[in-house]
Amino acid sequence: MAQGASTSLKSTRGLVDQEAVVFTWHPNSRDQWVFQIQNEASATVTGVAASDETHRSGTFGYHRRLSNRQTLELFFTEDQDFLAFGRVGSILGVAPDFTAGVRLVTRF
Numbered sequence: 001m002a003q004g005a006s007t008s009l010k011s012t013r014g015l016v017d018q019e020a021v022v023f024t025w026h027p028n029s030r031d032q033w034v035f036q037i038q039n040e041a042s043a044t045v046t047g048v049a050a051s052d053e054t055h056r057s058g059t060f061g062y063h064r065r066l067s068n069r070q071t072l073e074l075f076f077t078e079d080q081d082f083l084a085f086g087r088v089g090s091i092l093g094v095a096p097d098f099t100a101g102v103r104l105v106t107r108f
Contacts, residue, residue, distance in 0.1 A: 003043065011045040034061040034075070055079075073103040 001016045018040040025033045036059040042052050061075035077099040 001040075011047075013041060013043060013045065016041045016043055030065045032063040034059070034063065036061075069107050071105045073105065074101070075103075076100040 001018050002014065003012065003016060018038070020036055020038045022034060022036045024035075027033070037056065038059070039054060039056045042055060045052050057077050057079050059075055059077040061073060063074075064072045066072055
């Protein structure tokens with residue numbers, strides 16, 4: 001991702017790498033389970049190690065096809081702080097904290 005130069009923040013990164021890996025399981029024609037890991041560099045360099053390190057989060061979701069025109073999507077995203085044992089061996093890292101969502105997609 002290329003981001004423009006900032007006039008207020010002197011330590012922004014010009015290029016920020018971003019990657020994602022998604023695993024999906026379709027047990028039938030209507031249901032889909034999704035697990036995604038997203039990884040990206042921090043947008044700025046602050047001098048705070050926890051903020052400057054790679055930002056990584058995991059998303060777990062469920063999609064249900066309600067009809068040919070509608071899909072219901074449920075998901076939650078978390079970094080890793082729900083793991084009481086900390087960062088040792090964790091594939092997740094610093095990222096926005098817990099996020100949950102519900103989305104109804106209708107195609108016209």
